[in-house]
Amino acid sequence: xxxxxxxxxxxxxxxxxxxxxxxxxxxxxxxxxxxxxxxxxxxxxxxxxxxxxxxxxxxxxxxxxxxxxxxxxxxxxxxxxxxxxxxxxxxxxxxxxxxxxxxxxxxxxxxxxxxxxxxxxxxxxxxxxxxxxxxxxxxxxxxxxxxxxxxxxxxxxxxxxxxxxxxxxxxxxxxxxxxxxxxxxxxxxxxxxxxxxxxxxxxxxxxxxxxxxxxxxxxxxxxxxxxxxxxxxxxxxxxxxxxxxxxxxxxxxxxxxxxxxxxxxxxxxxxxxxxxxxxxxxxxxxxxxx
Numbered sequence: 276x277x278x279x280x281x282x283x284x285x286x287x288x289x290x291x292x293x294x295x296x297x298x299x300x301x302x303x304x305x306x307x308x309x310x311x312x313x314x315x316x317x318x319x320x321x322x323x324x325x326x327x328x329x330x331x332x333x334x335x336x337x338x339x340x341x342x343x344x345x346x347x348x349x350x351x352x353x354x355x356x357x358x359x360x361x362x363x364x365x366x367x368x369x370x371x372x373x374x375x376x377x378x379x380x381x382x383x384x385x386x387x388x389x390x391x392x393x394x395x396x397x398x399x400x401x402x403x404x405x406x407x408x409x410x411x412x413x414x415x416x417x418x419x420x421x422x423x424x425x426x427x428x429x430x431x432x433x434x435x436x437x438x439x440x441x442x443x444x445x446x447x448x449x450x451x452x453x454x455x456x457x458x459x460x461x462x463x464x465x466x467x468x469x470x471x472x473x474x475x476x477x478x479x480x481x482x483x484x485x486x487x488x489x490x491x492x493x494x495x496x497x498x499x500x501x502x503x504x505x506x507x508x509x510x511x512x513x514x515x516x517x518x519x520x521x522x523x524x525x526x527x528x529x530x531x532x533x534x535x536x537x538x539x540x541x542x543x544x545x546x547x548x549x550x551x552x553x554x555x556x557x558x559x560x561x562x563x564x565x
C-alpha cells in the first residue's frame with residue numbers, strides 16, 4: 276500500500292464571529308491550497324476552537340438563514356447547541372453529538388447556544404463542515420440526521436489506548452450511522468499519548484486531520500493543537516503517532532468533480548442556478564421558520 280504524504284500543515288488564522296455565538300477559524304475555503312475545488316467534496320470548514328462564553332440570559336448564535344445545494348455537519352466537542360430548520364428537523368446537539376443536515380433543494384435554519392447552557396456559560400468548541408452534493412442530489416428534499424454520542428459506533432483501540440468514533444464510513448469493520456450521498460469517512464480519534472496506528476483511504480480521496488486536543492505526528496511530522504494536516508490525494512496509508520493525549524477529527528471523501536458555483540449559503544453548479552436559488556429563497560420556497 277502506497278504512503279499518502281502530507282501536502283501541508285496549516286495553522287489557524289485569526290478567528291472571526293459568525294453571528295454572536297460562534298468564534299471560528301476558517302480553513303476551507305480561505306486557506307492556501309484549500310479552496311472548494313481543491314478540497315472537493317468538502318467546501319467549508321469552520322472551527323470554533325476552545326472559547327469561554329460568559330453567562331447570558333439571551334442565547335447567542337445565528338438567526339434564521341438559508342442553505343441550498345449541500346449538507347452541513349456540526350460536531351459538538353464542548354458546549355451545547357440548540358437548532359431548528361424549516362423541514363421540521365431540530366433539537367439539541369450535546370457534547371460529542373453530531374447534527375447532519377441535508378439542505379439539498381433548500382432549507383431555512385437557525386442555531387443558538389442551548390438555553391440552559393447559555394445561562395451558565397462555559398467552554399465552547401465546535402466544528403462545522405459543509406459537504407457538497409452532486410447536481411442531481413441538490414434537487415432532493417431536505418433531511419436531518421441526529422447522531423448522539425451515546426449510540427455512536429466506536430472502535431476500541433488496543434491496550435486501552437483510546438477509541439475511534441465512526442461518524443460516517445467505516446473503520447476496521449465498524450460502520451458509522453450517517454447516511455451520505457457520496458463516499459465519506461469521518462472519525463474522531465480520541466487517544467492517549469504513545470498510540471501509533473495507521474489509517475488508509477482510497478487514492479484520490481480528499482483527506483484532512485484537524486487536531487482539537489493535544490498533538491500528533493503524521494508520518495513523523497508534528498501537527499499541533501488547532502492545526503490541520505492536509506494530505507495529498509495520491510497514496511492510501513499514513514501513520515498517526517499521538518505525542519500528547521489527543522482528539523483528532525479525520526475526514527476523507529471522494530471528490531465529486533463537478534463545477535462549483537458559490538454565493539454565500541448557496542452552492543450550485545452554474546451561475547444561472549445560483550440566481551434561481553436566490554429567487555427561490557426570496558419567493559419563500561424554502562418554507563417558514565420563526
